[in-house]
Amino acid sequence: MTVRTCAAIAAVLVSAGCAASTTEEKPLAPVNAKAASMQAGFTSMDRLAEAAKKEGELNVIALPRDWVNYGEIIDTFADKYDIKVNQLEPGASSRRQMEAAAQLKPDVFDLSLEVAVANAPRFAPYKVQGWHDLPDHVKDRNGAWYAGYGGYMSLGYDSAKVKAPASFADLLKPGYTVALPGDPRQTAAAFSGIMAASLQNGVPQVQRGVELFTKLKKEGKLAEPPAANVVVDWDHLNAERAAEPGTSWKVTIPKDSPLGAYYVQAINKDAPHPAAARLWQEFVFSDEGQNLYLKGYARPARGEAMLMKGTLDTETAARLPAPPGPPVLLTIPQTDTAKTYVNKHWAG
Template structure:
């Protein structure tokens, strides 16, 4: 239940009981606003005060949020309209590392990052625990509030059913007839890196050499190409599912049973945010039931999803439209990620060209 709803219920109960403050009593003054506080309660007392403070700041700088990525276009427009705040959309196509590298120049208020980049830059974030903090799984949040998962997904195979049967595994991609693409270069793009890592899974454990070997084989056979030319694209399930929803006859999505690689993108507020209250309001909106359901509308899996399902606030109709997951996700550890990235830096160019 939202703070706004709780306040409305409390007001109604007080009115019905006739127990308002007496004329001789003075309302207890609220503490001063602290726009850089580590929680809504500590800095603003109520959501209304947070919204008022953010509206006075007037703007919000967001970076690396493509409007067609997990429904961010609708999310940004809803937030801007709801609170009367201008949203400046900076470098929508930027990578997670670019967000950090450009922060001093572009001055974003908040970040949307891959977990490894967030962990490397925690000192640059302002701790803030959203109202739904307790609903977030412990393994996808910084216990000091520096960063916290907003949404996640599974690495998937999107394919054109008119040009071939559904691949049952990543190994099937080497069969004749498929033309395959990654979502960029695994040296630069998190989605492409995780695509290689999904292809490297064996009994739940990654072996990056296996992933590189598969894509090298595809390259040698002339089957590795760019996304616009491919009959198969290895990408996050929410990207492939969105494409499938727009053209179901020409695109389908599957998550291989033997490679349920998952990952979360995490949120963080910049320590140097020029609009600190607006940044905190943005995170509160994103992690509200409404915000999480809007992310799910973009086929992402909301980080608060399990708790929302238990509370009856998850949009179950939309949840049923997500690609079927073969089981709990395999999440790469930071040592596994670091080791794989080191290997790719040495071997990818030579293997793929």
């Protein structure tokens, strides 16, 4: 037996209580509830959870319970950590969240990319443990905001009445009655539908999208969603509808229009419950939280990394419509230019 082996066995015996250790443990650093990472502020998830539980509450805003499975996400978080979740204005838009922040005092935000970028100084930088799994182009390098989940613009259709449209141009063919989920000047999903239709070789051309829907309207093919046999909307919403028992509803993502978007998460710099806010972020970006988004038919931002690590719920992922390829993500300048055009030329 070597000296090294003897030393190793002795160490095991000491740790088992056969001898007394003379090494003193260093005291843990005080909790910093406003730190920029779990390690820097709490040193462990247990200490973060303990600090959040002492705060006792979490204020969330603009999280409808039927949107990307937020009902189950909120309830699971509340039960797991024994924290009361106050659900403020579930139907608020991204802009409304920022307008109401001073009055309602949310701890965390769920925002469109352009609103998050414009309001970055109002967020507390924080990098979750899965930070390196997030694509660089959908996170602020300083940790002010970071994508939580996303999806593709899609065509949901009644397969009992029409064939699957292969492209947005197909919607001009006989038999299709089409709906947008709102006014594109006011509703983000409707605007994204216009932009998906505008894509040509992966490049957005807003005039092209507006012209298509103008033609549909002139031909009497544009209707409200209940009367339409095709609905242009995010794939997680069309996929959820397609999963209902006994339905003939199906969903497709046109190969020539792979428009995608992410919703990003951020912590309010003035969060009344800063530890709970950070615990919430750790939860929704954990494997458990990301798979709960997936259960709501959203595409988790850490999905690719989780697939490689074997932690993605592949059975649930298989229920999502197959993407035609990497998503085309609009830049902020492209979005701003397109919104100006739509506001000027859309005939509501």
